[in-house]
Amino acid sequence: MARHQDSCEICQRIEACRRGTHPGLVAELDTGYVVLGDSQHWPGYALLLARHPVTELHELPAAVRARHLADVALLAEAVGRACAPHKLNVESLGNLVHHLHWHVFPRRADEPDPRAPVWGQMPQGAAAEAARLDARRHAGLKRALAEALDALAGPGSEQALDRRRVATGAWMALRERGAGPVVLLVHGFPLTGALWEPVARRLVDAGHRVLAPDLRGFGQSRGDPAQTLATHADDLVALLDALAIEGPVAWVGFSMGGYVALEAWRRHRGRVGALALVDTQAGADDEKGRAGREALARRVEAEGSVVVADAMLPRLFGPAAPPDLAEEWRGRMRAADPAAVAAALRAMGARPDSRGDLPGIAVPVTVVVGAEDRITPPALARAMAGAIPGALLREVPGAGHMAPVEQPQAVAEALLEGLARPRP
Numbered sequence: 001m002a003r004h005q006d007s008c009e010i011c012q013r014i015e016a017c018r019r020g021t022h023p024g025l026v027a028e029l030d031t032g033y034v035v036l037g038d039s040q041h042w043p044g045y046a047l048l049l050a051r052h053p054v055t056e057l058h059e060l061p062a063a064v065r066a067r068h069l070a071d072v073a074l075l076a077e078a079v080g081r082a083c084a085p086h087k088l089n090v091e092s093l094g095n096l097v098h099h100l101h102w103h104v105f106p107r108r109a110d111e112p113d114p115r116a117p118v119w120g121q122m123p124q125g126a127a128a129e130a131a132r133l134d135a136r137r138h139a140g141l142k143r144a145l146a147e148a149l150d151a152l153a154g155p156g157s158e159q160a161l162d163r164r165r166v167a168t169g170a171w172m173a174l175r176e177r178g179a180g181p182v183v184l185l186v187h188g189f190p191l192t193g194a195l196w197e198p199v200a201r202r203l204v205d206a207g208h209r210v211l212a213p214d215l216r217g218f219g220q221s222r223g224d225p226a227q228t229l230a231t232h233a234d235d236l237v238a239l240l241d242a243l244a245i246e247g248p249v250a251w252v253g254f255s256m257g258g259y260v261a262l263e264a265w266r267r268h269r270g271r272v273g274a275l276a277l278v279d280t281q282a283g284a285d286d287e288k289g290r291a292g293r294e295a296l297a298r299r300v301e302a303e304g305s306v307v308v309a310d311a312m313l314p315r316l317f318g319p320a321a322p323p324d325l326a327e328e329w330r331g332r333m334r335a336a337d338p339a340a341v342a343a344a345l346r347a348m349g350a351r352p353d354s355r356g357d358l359p360g361i362a363v364p365v366t367v368v369v370g371a372e373d374r375i376t377p378p379a380l381a382r383a384m385a386g387a388i389p390g391a392l393l394r395e396v397p398g399a400g401h402m403a404p405v406e407q408p409q410a411v412a413e414a415l416l417e418g419l420a421r422p423r424p
């Protein structure tokens with residue numbers, strides 16, 4: 001049977017997608033990348049390139065296979081929405097390139113022969129040249145397809161998550177996938193575990209079991225508002241208990257999630273096998289900072305979570321971040337429950353100074369910071385890493401505070417590098 005080729009055109013395309021240099025890139029799905037086809041003779045013709053470099057569908061790991069087929073169906077539905085075709089053709093052939101990929105063709109009723117297979121009808125010569133994918137000319141088509149994918153499966157449409165009641169009384173919503181050593185991803189304020197999606201995929205690919213819960217009161221998790229950050233750490237340990245995960249796991253905390261991870265180190269040391277502190281800090285708020293949080297909490301209670309979105313967004317992303325990323329996150333921040341947001345502001349204001357704990361941290365620690373982070377700047381990350389014995393410090397170029405969504409590949413690489421290290 002055919003084998004995956006060493007010099008593989010699909011692998012090269014996926015690499016270009018990851019670098020952002022693929023002219024036809026539309027979206028990254030759970031199990032692969034969506035690109036517009038090199039020929040747009042059928043406008044909207046798109047491919048799904050499988051993330052796993054297998055040759056045949058049945059070679060995908062069983063847990064991935066069903067999700068991959070769901071992605072194929074999702075892409076077909078999105079092409080259907082974006083292009084309103086007479087009929088969709090969905091094909092996986094791979095006779096030339098032995099890396100699983102799917103073609104989705106929107107067929108039109110007014111074609112010369114709408115009943116014939118596509119491959120005999122591919123234009124040749126000048127007609128082929130005229131139909132070639134052009135990033136500028138087909139930008140509208142890319143956008144329409146991306147929007148259709150987003151409407152069907154994007155962040156705003158996140159399907160109901162598995163939610164379980166844990167011993168602390170909270171209902172914890174969880175994104176869980178992959179197999180291998182456990183990595184617990186703790187989101188920041190006022191966000192949800194969806195923050196970690198692009199990083200989580202890469203950790204799963206590298207052989208980890210990844211847990212990305214929503215903290216109590218955020219996203220789809222429920223519970224009385226947490227008065228202190230210790231409550232969040234306790235919730236997460238209770239969640240590990242509920243999942244029968246008994247040994248130490250890697251805790252990755254972003255921003256407020258970093259404060260929670262440090263609480264976990266103080267309160268549940270036996271459950272912390274490694275720490276990664278991403279765009280966060282160890283110090284406490286000063287008097288002015290605390291007062292500012294209290295004032296913001298009161299405004300949130302009066303006016304809703306939109307005031308937090310407006311207060312944070314101007315400083316959240318680096319200068320290189322595309323504007324639509326900020327818009328996407330504005331929508332998510334506005335949707336946060338005001339009671340949880342106000343409680344978290346007060347809990348952050350009251351958080352203890354963790355700097356005294358740093359020299360005693362006896363597990364591998366990775367400190368990651370966006371080089372353009374204006375909320376917890378690199379100087380704070382350097383100071384924190386410098387105080388922890390053997391800590392690995394990685395600064396991510398081209399990223400602001402939201403490094404996990406601005407530069408997920410670089411953040412995932414830094415985390416994987418840190419997770420691979422032995423105990424100091």
Ligand SMILES: [Zn+2]
Binds near residue numbers: 004009010053098
């Ligand atoms: Zn390949």
